[in-house]
Amino acid sequence: MSSIALTMMISTVTIVALITGYFFWKVLKTPPREEPDSFSENDDEKR
Numbered sequence: 001m002s003s004i005a006l007t008m009m010i011s012t013v014t015i016v017a018l019i020t021g022y023f024f025w026k027v028l029k030t031p032p033r034e035e036p037d038s039f040s041e042n043d044d045e046k047r
Helices: 003-029
Strands: none
16 A cells, blocks of 8 residues: 555544544533423423
């Protein structure tokens, strides 16, 4: 394998790993959304 091909392969793998790590970190740090309660019978307040 030539040195140019090796350099290109290493740089491509590094870029893909960094992008994957960025999105993985973004998913871990995103707070969960509050889902609305679908059953009104579960509400604590009296109607």
